[in-house]
Amino acid sequence: xxxxxxxxxxxxxxxxxxxxxxxxxxxxxxxxxxxxxxxxxxxxxxxxxxxxxxxxxxxxxxxxxxxxxxxxxxxxxxxxxxxxxxxxxxxxxxxxxxxxxxxxxxxxxxxxxxxxxxxxxxxxxxxxxxxxxxxxxxxxxxxxxxxxxxxxxxxxxxxxxxxxxxxxxxxxxxxxxxxxxxxxxxxxxxxxxxxxxxxxxxxxxxxxxxxxxxxxxxxxxxxxxxxxxxxxxxxxxxxxxxxxxxxxx
Amino acid sequence: xxxxxxxxxxxxxxxxxxxxxxxxxxxxxxxxxxxxxxxxxxxxxxxxxxxxxxxxxxxxxxxxxxxxxxxxxxxxxxxxxxxxxxxxxxxxxxxxxxxxxxxxxxxxxxxxxxxxxxxxxxxxxxxxxxxxxxxxxxxxxxxxxxxxxxxxxxxxxxxxxxxxxxxxxxxxxxxxxxxxxxxxxxxxxxxxxxxxxxxxxxxxxxxxxxxxxxxxxxxxxxxxxxxxxxxxxxxxxxxxxxxxxxxxxxxxxxxxxxxxxxxxxxxxxxxxxxxxxxxxxxxxxxxxxxxxxxxxxxxxxxxxxxxxxxxxxxxxxxxxxxxxxxxxxxxxxxxx
Ligand SMILES: Nc1ncnc2c1ncn2[C@@H]1O[C@H](COP(=O)(O)OP(=O)(O)OP(=O)(O)O)[C@@H](O)[C@H]1O
Ligand SMILES: [Mg+2]
Numbered sequence: 001x002x003x004x005x006x007x008x009x010x011x012x013x014x015x016x017x018x019x020x021x022x023x024x025x026x027x028x029x030x031x032x033x034x035x036x037x038x039x040x041x042x043x044x045x046x047x048x049x050x051x052x053x054x055x056x057x058x059x060x061x062x063x064x065x066x067x068x069x070x071x072x073x074x075x076x077x078x079x080x081x082x083x084x085x086x087x088x089x090x091x092x093x094x095x096x097x098x099x100x101x102x103x104x105x106x107x108x109x110x111x112x113x114x115x116x117x118x119x120x121x122x123x124x125x126x127x128x129x130x131x132x133x134x135x136x137x138x139x140x141x142x143x144x145x146x147x148x149x150x151x152x153x154x155x156x157x158x159x160x161x162x163x164x165x166x167x168x169x170x171x172x173x174x175x176x177x178x179x180x181x182x183x184x185x186x187x188x189x190x191x192x193x194x195x196x197x198x199x200x201x202x203x204x205x206x207x208x209x210x211x212x213x214x215x216x217x218x219x220x221x222x223x224x225x226x227x228x229x230x231x232x233x234x235x236x237x238x239x240x241x242x243x244x245x246x247x248x249x
Numbered sequence: 250x251x252x253x254x255x256x257x258x259x260x261x262x263x264x265x266x267x268x269x270x271x272x273x274x275x276x277x278x279x280x281x282x283x284x285x286x287x288x289x290x291x292x293x294x295x296x297x298x299x300x301x302x303x304x305x306x307x308x309x310x311x312x313x314x315x316x317x318x319x320x321x322x323x324x325x326x327x328x329x330x331x332x333x334x335x336x337x338x339x340x341x342x343x344x345x346x347x348x349x350x351x352x353x354x355x356x357x358x359x360x361x362x363x364x365x366x367x368x369x370x371x372x373x374x375x376x377x378x379x380x381x382x383x384x385x386x387x388x389x390x391x392x393x394x395x396x397x398x399x400x401x402x403x404x405x406x407x408x409x410x411x412x413x414x415x416x417x418x419x420x421x422x423x424x425x426x427x428x429x430x431x432x433x434x435x436x437x438x439x440x441x442x443x444x445x446x447x448x449x450x451x452x453x454x455x456x457x458x459x460x461x462x463x464x465x466x467x468x469x470x471x472x473x474x475x476x477x478x479x480x481x482x483x484x485x486x487x488x489x490x491x492x493x494x495x496x497x498x499x500x501x502x503x504x505x506x507x508x509x510x511x512x513x514x515x516x517x518x519x520x521x522x523x524x525x526x527x528x529x530x531x532x533x534x535x536x537x538x539x540x541x542x543x544x545x546x547x548x549x550x551x552x553x554x555x556x557x558x559x560x561x562x563x564x565x566x567x568x569x570x571x572x573x574x575x576x577x578x579x580x581x582x583x584x585x
Contacts, residue, residue, distance in 0.1 A: 056457060080459035092454030094447045096568055105443045109459040114468060117441040145568055165459060
């Protein structure tokens with residue numbers, strides 16, 4: 001179905017922790033404009049695969065491509081500047097900064113000289129930050145320290161920080177865990193809007209299967225670091241091997 | 250509180266108040282020598298300026314960037330020795346014999362260059378590993394200076410020509426302190442300052458969001474080393490004599506750390522405040538009990554860690570203040 005070049009691609013990716021193959025020869029591709037799901041039982045290597053694709057982890061074998069360019073050895077900040085943003089399963093916010101400051105410092109960086117950086121943030125950056133804070137319904141917390149937010153609020157903030165640089169692809173690692181159902185619906189709606197109206201590409205790790213089924217056109221299933229299945233949500237949910245991996249034999 | 254925002258436009262006083270107060274204080278201090286004070290009072294004030302400058306510099310890398318440097322006095326020592334070597338006739342082919350003002354920037358540059366060289370490997374280390382690597386660097390450098398006898402005079406040390414007088418010294422350090430604290434104030438409210446705090450709070454998060462963390466850490470480290478080197482160079486000149494045992498003393502680093510901690514790690518005004526408080530504690534409270542001096546410093550350190558971990562400004566609610574424990578614990582956060 002896809003004659004296009006993938007936006008983000010992993011070829012034959014291996015990642016070992018000691019003797020454990022956390023990612024075991026996975027081929028993986030996300031095309032521009034897609035919303036792709038990544039599911040699998042606990043410990044199946046989803047987060048590790050994210051870490052490999054975003055260069056947080058150095059892979060032991062294989063290649064990673066982003067926008068047709070090999071990034072296997074590129075520094076993570078450079079990958080981010082190319083237009084990739086992600087959130088983390090274990091939330092990473094700057095706790096001693098306010099919500100607004102967290103957003104401002106997550107802006108698009110372009111390798112500006114230090115002299116430029118000796119200024120406060122640009123008003124346009126702040127406008128965007130405030131807009132996104134509103135979009136995520138965090139307005140009342142704008143000047144609160146991130147360390148004082150609840151787990152769910154921090155997750156929303158992290159999504160905001162990922163949106164801040166206007167990336168081409170967003171990788172969300174369990175973005176809905178710990179978030180209340182109404183807000184999950186809102187996030188779902190936002191993802192769909194960003195995808196349809198701005199052509200943003202998404203890669204989602206989720207345990208919430210409804211979320212995946214509602215949003216994704218394609219799903220990858222990992223099990224013990226290997227790709228177990230790949231297909232539409234409907235195909236995946238009927239796949240014998242997947243059912244067995246999830247519910248055990 | 251400083252803020253990163255422009256569109257919000259907090260009142261002018263809030264944005265510039267800190268700097269204005271600082272300039273006012275500097276102006277007052279500039280009059281001090283004309284109030285008929287003795288040379289020894291000026292000398293005391295100069296020592297306080299030295300400590301404020303050192304603490305503020307240490308805070309840039311230790312408090313704001315979160316890299317707790319337990320060997321920062323190495324830059325002081327390099328500055329002092331650069332000055333000593335450049336202004337005395339060392340029996341070497343290149344023996345330059347520069348003036349104080351010519352040697353001064355070079356001393357800072359030597360320290361900054363060394364920060365670049367040593368920072369590239371050590372700033373990769375997290376938490377206590379960095380601290381210990383820098384402590385090792387400090388001890389090693391002292392021995393290197395001792396061994397390089399032909400250049401450094403080894404254990405015998407170097408004598409510098411006495412030139413500055415008390416008033417000159419006072420104004421020099423006042424200016425340097427004024428510059429350094431104003432620079433830190435400026436950095437803290439700039440995007441660069443915020444990236445440093447971001448690195449301190451979550452380095453991986455910062456890197457993954459497009460911040461070139463290595464470069465920012467190195468620059469912060471080099472700035473902190475540069476001015477520490479300048480202070481060391483000044484100190485060498487003021488003291489007119491240097492040897493490894495008076496220049497490379499651990500206590501100098503301990504003081505930088507403690508002053509920053511007492512005032513509030515990562516804040517702009519905490520380290521200067523801490524420096525003043527600790528100087529007068531040392532001078533007034535236990536100045537007479539010379540033998541207990543270091544012990545008292547140690548006890549103060551323990552009390553600080555236990556009861557005032559985020560320092561004076563931290564306990565007054567400055568949100569950028571953090572604790573030493575928090576910074577050192579980050580070692581475990583390398584990857585999750
Ligand atoms: N830094 C690490 N060091 C050692 N082992 C690790 C590390 N990170 C992950 N692992 C191991 O790799 C395997 C895959 O972990 P990973 O976090 O990728 O799973 P996951 O699919 O994201 O699971 P979950 O759904 O629980 O988040 C696990 O067995 C885990 O113990
Ligand atoms: Mg995971």
